[in-house]
Amino acid sequence: MKTDVITMSRLRTPYITIVLSFFGFSLLLFAVCPARAGIQRPFPQHVAYTPGTIKPNHxxxxxxxxxxxxxxxxxxxxxxxxxxxxxxxxxxxxxxxxxxxxxxxxxxxxxxxxxxxxxxxxxxxxxxxxxxxxxxxxxxxxxxxxxxxxxxxxxxxxxxxxxxxxxxxxxxxxxxxxxxxxxxxxxxxxxxxxxxxxxxxxxxxxxxxINPNTWSIMLGDWVEATEPTYYYGTRTSDFMLNHLRSYQAASGDARWGQVLATTYNLIHAMQTTYSPPTGLLPDFIQNLNSTPQPAASSYLEGPYDGHYYYNACRDPWRIGVEYLLSADSRAKAAADAINTWIRNKTGNNPANIRAGYYLNGADLPDNDYTTMAFVAPLGVGAMVDASNQAWLNSLWNLVVSQALEGYYEDTLKLLAMLVMSGNWWTPSASSSYLLWMK
CATH class of the missing domain: 1.50.10.10 (Glycosyltransferase)
Known part of the structure; x- marks a missing residue:
């Protein structure tokens, strides 16, 4: 068992701790933190992500x-x-x-x-x-x-x-x-x-x-059990794996761990059953109470609801962040699948990334343009393995060279740049309430 010790240098504020040592282990019993003032984690942070992960190095x-x-x-x-x-x-x-x-x-x-x-x-x-x-x-x-x-x-x-x-x-x-x-x-x-x-x-x-029957993330609070089509549906861009970890750390509510497990299971089911050549996830998944499958056309938003489109384009960012901060091998496996496919699909040229794909990797109709909504999140996904270094460098070059597009594209770009530059941190590493063992 490993104990994470919260140090003064990490928190930049005085802590009083009691530690018991026995059998070679240390147990942190409690930590008392006075009210903090000022900025605790000023930009830039230069976070040490999971060992073996990369940032642009050119x-x-x-x-x-x-x-x-x-x-x-x-x-x-x-x-x-x-x-x-x-x-x-x-x-x-x-x-x-x-x-x-x-x-x-x-x-x-x-x-x-x-x-x-x-x-x-x-x-x-x-x-x-x-x-x-x-x-x-x-x-x-x-x-x-x-x-x-x-x-x-x-x-x-x-x-x-x-x-x-x-x-x-x-x-x-x-x-x-x-x-x-x-x-x-x-x-x-x-x-x-x-x-x-x-x-x-x-x-x-x-x-x-959160669906209490399946521990899946629902589309919104408007969904009711009387509408099983939506009650047993989910949006893959809501698969914020590392958020779920932070929720559990902050609240002590073990149910967040159940939601995390369900979310990983859904990622695995989609990648192994519906997109083994690509690792792509659909915008929406339905039938979570029986056999989960990509949503039918026009399930909620449009004809490409069951494909990799303007919701699922965020998935490499969310999955990548999870591995960078938690080192969960399931996240790396999910990101690796997408990385392998997109590098082959584009010939290692990020300028060839297009705006939407069928789950088998074929181009969706009218996707023949490049947008940061699809490019920037893939930059975060590429960070999980050193074999992607040249690819990541090229992605960074393309991302920073693009002019403003629109709210959605530019906001995803900025969020991805924060991660790629090493400036995305988790509250679990510094917050006053955290006390955990792993």
């Missing part, structure tokens, strides 16, 4: 960091907006979804923005102000089904449409994770108790967005 660490900060400035200018012009409450911020359309924000974007601003604290002196403004915007727009989940869409006037007031699970999961990061970054003794709010959101997710 540029210096300073160049990696500078690329992140430059794109963060561009992203913030383009998408991080104050709510004043939309009639929101004072001090609110939101991540702009559409520059001209009626939809101004979605919960997914709020979660992304909250993660980004927390990770950029230290570089951006206003990061906490932005984070808190994003948080209060989330609080202003609760789902009709639970006050700690967010209504998935708001439109002009800072209002939630009456027929769009349920949640989308991915936004809620990222919001909960961002609140854990905020507790680790700034502590929870201020105006917002980030830790307690994170626990509240996690409890709401467990109650409303």
């Amino acid at each position: 540029v210096t660490q300073t160049q990696l960091d500078n690329a992140v900060t430059a794109f963060y400035i561009a992203w913030k200018t383009q998408y991080l907006k104050t709510g004043d012009s939309e009639g929101c409450q004072p001090g609110r911020y939101y991540v702009r979804f559409s520059p001209s359309g009626p939809t101004i924000a979605v919960s997914e974007g709020q979660g992304y923005g909250m993660i980004i601003t927390t990770l950029m604290a230290g570089y951006d002196s206003n990061a906490k102000t932005y984070f808190d403004g994003l948080y209060w915007y989330y609080k202003d727009h609760p789902s009709q089904n639970h006050p700690y989940l967010m209504a998935w869409k708001q439109v002009t006037g800072c209002v939630t449409p009456a027929d769009e007031n349920g949640s989308a699970t991915d936004g809620d999961m990222d919001i909960a994770y961002a609140l854990l990061l905020a507790d680790a970054q700034w502590g929870s003794a201020g105006a917002i108790n980030y830790r307690q709010e994170a626990l509240n959101v996690m409890q709401a997710i467990m109650a409303q967005e």
